[in-house]
Amino acid sequence: MKTTTQQHNVYTSQDVQEKKFSIAGTAMAFEILSSKIYTDPHLAIVRELSTNAYDSHKQAGNTDKQFVVHLPNILQPHFSIRDYGTGLTKAQIENIYTTYFASTRSNSNEYVGALGLGSKSPFAYTNQFVVISYKDGYCYKYSAFKNQNGEPAIAILSETTTEEPNGLEIVVNVRQEDFYKFYIAAQKVYTWFKNKPIVNGHIINLEKPASLDGLVDSQNDLNIEIYNINKYDHDQVQYSKSWINVLMGGILYGVDCGSLTISRLALYNSAMIVIHADIGDVDISASREELYLSEKTINYVNSKVRDLEDAILSKFFKEFGSLDKTLDKLVLVENTKRIYNFIDNSLIEDGFDYLNTYMRFEDVGVRAWEYEIGFNQRIRKDKILYIDSKYFYNKRYSIITVAENESIDSKKIKYFMQQNNKTTCIVLVVDDIIKFNKFANIQGQKISEIKLPKIPKASKQAYQSKDYLIVSSHGTMDPDNSSTIDPNNTFIVERRNSTLLCHDFETQSWSILEIANLIKPNVNVIAVTAAKMKKFPYIKRLDTAIQEFDINLSKEMKASIYRKYHMKSKDIIYGSLMELIKDCKSETVSEAFKAMSITDSSQNQSAQNAYVRILKIKDIALDFSEFIDPIQKFYEKYPLLCSVSQNISKDEVINYINFKDNQFS
Amino acid sequence: MNTQTKSSVSFVMTENNLVLTIGENIYSIGKDHLNYDKILDKIYQGDFENLNQYIDTRKEIVESGKIKIDEHGAVTFNGRPLQGPIADKFNQLVRMKKDISPLAKFMENLDNNPSERSKKELYGFLTNKGFPLTEDGCFIAYKAIRNDWRDIHSGTFDNRVGAVHEMPRSNVDIDSNNTCSTGFHVGTFEYAQYFGGNGSRMVLCKVNPTDAVAVPADHNQQKLRVCRYQVMDICSSRIEDPCWSSL
Numbered sequence: 001m002k003t004t005t006q007q008h009n010v011y012t013s014q015d016v017q018e019k020k021f022s023i024a025g026t027a028m029a030f031e032i033l034s035s036k037i038y039t040d041p042h043l044a045i046v047r048e049l050s051t052n053a054y055d056s057h058k059q060a061g062n063t064d065k066q067f068v069v070h071l072p073n074i075l076q077p078h079f080s081i082r083d084y085g086t087g088l089t090k091a092q093i094e095n096i097y098t099t100y101f102a103s104t105r106s107n108s109n110e111y112v113g114a115l116g117l118g119s120k121s122p123f124a125y126t127n128q129f130v131v132i133s134y135k136d137g138y139c140y141k142y143s144a145f146k147n148q149n150g151e152p153a154i155a156i157l158s159e160t161t162t163e164e165p166n167g168l169e170i171v172v173n174v175r176q177e178d179f180y181k182f183y184i185a186a187q188k189v190y191t192w193f194k195n196k197p198i199v200n201g202h203i204i205n206l207e208k209p210a211s212l213d214g215l216v217d218s219q220n221d222l223n224i225e226i227y228n229i230n231k232y233d234h235d236q237v238q239y240s241k242s243w244i245n246v247l248m249g250g251i252l253y254g255v256d257c258g259s260l261t262i263s264r265l266a267l268y269n270s271a272m273i274v275i276h277a278d279i280g281d282v283d284i285s286a287s288r289e290e291l292y293l294s295e296k297t298i299n300y301v302n303s304k305v306r307d308l309e310d311a312i313l314s315k316f317f318k319e320f321g322s323l324d325k326t327l328d329k330l331v332l333v334e335n336t337k338r339i340y341n342f343i344d345n346s347l348i349e350d351g352f353d354y355l356n357t358y359m360r361f362e363d364v365g366v367r368a369w370e371y372e373i374g375f376n377q378r379i380r381k382d383k384i385l386y387i388d389s390k391y392f393y394n395k396r397y398s399i400i401t402v403a404e405n406e407s408i409d410s411k412k413i414k415y416f417m418q419q420n421n422k423t424t425c426i427v428l429v430v431d432d433i434i435k436f437n438k439f440a441n442i443q444g445q446k447i448s449e450i451k452l453p454k455i456p457k458a459s460k461q462a463y464q465s466k467d468y469l470i471v472s473s474h475g476t477m478d479p480d481n482s483s484t485i486d487p488n489n490t491f492i493v494e495r496r497n498s499t500l501l502c503h504d505f506e507t508q509s510w511s512i513l514e515i516a517n518l519i520k521p522n523v524n525v526i527a528v529t530a531a532k533m534k535k536f537p538y539i540k541r542l543d544t545a546i547q548e549f550d551i552n553l554s555k556e557m558k559a560s561i562y563r564k565y566h567m568k569s570k571d572i573i574y575g576s577l578m579e580l581i582k583d584c585k586s587e588t589v590s591e592a593f594k595a596m597s598i599t600d601s602s603q604n605q606s607a608q609n610a611y612v613r614i615l616k617i618k619d620i621a622l623d624f625s626e627f628i629d630p631i632q633k634f635y636e637k638y639p640l641l642c643s644v645s646q647n648i649s650k651d652e653v654i655n656y657i658n659f660k661d662n663q664f665s
Numbered sequence: 666m667n668t669q670t671k672s673s674v675s676f677v678m679t680e681n682n683l684v685l686t687i688g689e690n691i692y693s694i695g696k697d698h699l700n701y702d703k704i705l706d707k708i709y710q711g712d713f714e715n716l717n718q719y720i721d722t723r724k725e726i727v728e729s730g731k732i733k734i735d736e737h738g739a740v741t742f743n744g745r746p747l748q749g750p751i752a753d754k755f756n757q758l759v760r761m762k763k764d765i766s767p768l769a770k771f772m773e774n775l776d777n778n779p780s781e782r783s784k785k786e787l788y789g790f791l792t793n794k795g796f797p798l799t800e801d802g803c804f805i806a807y808k809a810i811r812n813d814w815r816d817i818h819s820g821t822f823d824n825r826v827g828a829v830h831e832m833p834r835s836n837v838d839i840d841s842n843n844t845c846s847t848g849f850h851v852g853t854f855e856y857a858q859y860f861g862g863n864g865s866r867m868v869l870c871k872v873n874p875t876d877a878v879a880v881p882a883d884h885n886q887q888k889l890r891v892c893r894y895q896v897m898d899i900c901s902s903r904i905e906d907p908c909w910s911s912l
Binding site: 070073074075128141143157158180201202203 | 675676677679680681682683684685686689691693694695696697698699722723725726734735737738739740741745746752755756759760
């Protein structure tokens with residue numbers, strides 16, 4: 001890059017004698033120039049050495065070839081860059097590395113480098129590094145190091161012939177605690193390189209953030225890009241902390257927006273702009289860490305920002321005028337507001353203020369609800385009164401409109417959302433179609449009437465397929481009934497190789513098909529339970545299924561399934577015992593049992609049910625003798641399960657219930 | 666700084682950095698090279714013949730499970746680079762020349778955790794120090810208990826060595842903003858010390874990363890909510906070793 005030094009007009013009388021200042025080449029002076037000018041030495045090394053490699057490729061006419069970077073790791077703890085540029089002769093190395101401010105590139109804007117400091121940047125981090133030059137069949141290997149006095153020095157260690165192509169390789173040892181800093185530095189630098197290097201030693205993500213399209217005409221010569229970025233997202237920290245950035249010579253410089261004249265760009269935390277500048281358009285500081293805010297720099301950035309504002313505004317008004325639906329205009333305004341701050345406080349048309357809208361859904365003939373699926377797959381429903389344009393431009397939302405007379409079934413909406421991978425959904429019930437159509441064309445793209453899908457009967461589909469198998473340990477599982485299935489106790493077993501695919505879902509849902517869809521969309525399933533389920537033929541007992549589908553389940557796996565079932569039955573038994581004692585107003589279980597035998601059962605249906613449940617589950621539980629080991633342990637721990645007819649006191653049952661309620665630790 | 670040229674070996678040694686050429690090859694060896702001290706010893710002894718075998722460290726480590734190491738030393742699990750505390754653990758194992766298979770198993774167990782959010786939060790928890798791995802790919806965390814072996818909060822769970830406590834995952838609160846909620850809690854050594862206070866014991870608990878559910882937002886990521894743990898031993902100090910064995 002061309003460097004500029006100002007000419008000064010100075011006049012003195014003849015008797016004035018001039019004595020020039022000079023710089024003492026002390027260790028301290030070198031220390032300041034090679035390390036103290038950088039606030040981030042890791043980033044400085046990556047940036048400086050990489051731009052040198054880039055320049056050298058350019059000088060050699062080799063810009064298509066990638067240079068090779070090695071990031072440090074525990075087995076090879078060094079950072080290195082091998083370029084395929086011009087390489088340096090012995091004399092050049094000994095001159096360039098030993099002379100600060102010696103640059104071959106300060107007279108041309110072809111190159112990024114200019115000051116003759118970058119090649120010494122490794123001294124900002126280490127007291128020794130390796131320089132290898134491949135030049136016209138010779139290979140020179142140097143150590144650059146700080147000598148006893150702390151002054152930089154260079155020594156040739158070997159000189160050999162080579163068949164390697166010309167170029168330079170710099171190797172810097174890295175301490176283990178700094179590996180990560182080099183990864184981040186490499187991400188920051190190479191993300192914006194046009195011709196990205198080959199990176200070895202550690203995998204890093206060099207993808208640019210997603211573009212924010214549609215805000216300016218694509219046919220523009222602004223040379224400005226707008227990116228969608230979330231500055232709170234830890235994975236995006238490598239991009240930039242600044243809203244406005246200048247990309248020059250492959251390096252991104254953040255602009256301190258405080259130094260600009262007031263801008264209407266409102267980037268907040270969701271967008272960043274990158275101005276592509278030619279080398280020399282702006283000035284940079286000696287460390288090249290930031291822009292040098294000279295008049296030239298400020299004027300350049302200001303004029304680019306103005307150009308962008310004009311382009312946004314002209315595109316906005318062109319489009320706004322061409323739209324005729326209120327909703328479409330609202331969406332356009334919201335989209336533009338993400339990046340442009342309308343200084344006028346209102347944008348009124350036909351009495352509707354697009355910048356400050358407090359319009360109610362009622363006003364456009366609609367009733368609206370917001371549905372959200374939260375953790376544990378529970379669905380929440382809230383009535384919403386005011387139109388917020390975010391519903392219409394934010395892709396997070398899915399909009400369903402239903403005619404007035406169609407019933408809204410939460411289960412169907414949930415199923416629709418799960419099918420479409422949505423967690424939030426707006427349901428509009430259109431009461432006044434004329435009013436609504438004026439607001440938004442229902443046949444248009446923004447809102448379309450969606451027929452809610454019918455929830456498929458999981459059972460029938462499942463029974464026809466033998467591809468996948470769901471084994472549920474929950475005795476009362478019913479795939480078509482939302483309230484009873486507990487997928488947290490559900491295993492999925494892939495039949496082909498009988499390996500455990502997944503278990504323990506964090507979800508409550510109503511059908512087996514739905515659970516399967518969470519893992520593998522459109523998979524067909526068979527439901528199997530440990531309990532006897534004659535009522536549902538598609539739910540097979542585990543042992544039957546194992547036989548029928550020829551599944552090779554380990555004993556451990558089977559035992560695990562049964563054990564889970566046991567935990568559940570234990571809860572049910574104790575719950576039922578409590579109910580029984582309460583209903584019979586007795587102090588012990590045996591008393592309650594006695595009471596059951598003399599009380600008219602029709603008068604105490606709930607106690608009767610609890611009683612039957614206890615006997616039934618106990619019966620099932622005792623069926624598991626095949627898997628005696630874990631079951632035996634279980635009984636040892638919970639002996640009461642085996643002896644429901646014994647004298648269990650009310651206190652014991654209450655203790656158990658309290659114990660369950662207190663599952664804190 | 667010493668510069669020396671002897672036959673085909675030349676080197677420059679500065680504090681913590683050594684650059685040497687052996688024949689045509691040049692090596693840059695920093696303080697964090699796995700065999701830095703050995704290489705230095707050899708140089709002091711003037712024994713340059715076997716230096717090569719210490720410089721190349723690739724053979725010092727055997728790949729395990731889905732953990733792969735390429736020729737440039739890049740380490741991946743299932744094609745993804747190791748991150749944060751996992752990378753630190755790997756580096757610790759390699760530096761101590763230990764088997765990395767517990768880490769490979771740990772990663773597989775972690776992959777089986779059904780919640781991405783839980784996995785992310787567990788990473789945060791593991792950035793604290795003192796969580797050795799077990800051979801079966803679990804890790805050891807700390808838990809303060811009452812003197813009668815019962816848990817401090819409810820006094821109902823017996824935490825004698827060998828006890829296993831488990832509850833359905835759905836019963837454990839996944840929301841890390843609920844700082845004190847349902848689920849079993851384990852923590853760092855420091856947290857367990859603080860939580861237990863005087864008159865408490867501390868036990869080592871084995872936790873499978875599959876069973877990690879949430880890291881509550883209070884106490885600076887120092888406690889972890891799980892749906893299952895096993896009490897392994899009583900504990901008196903923080904374990905610094907990367908692996909733990911009951912023997």
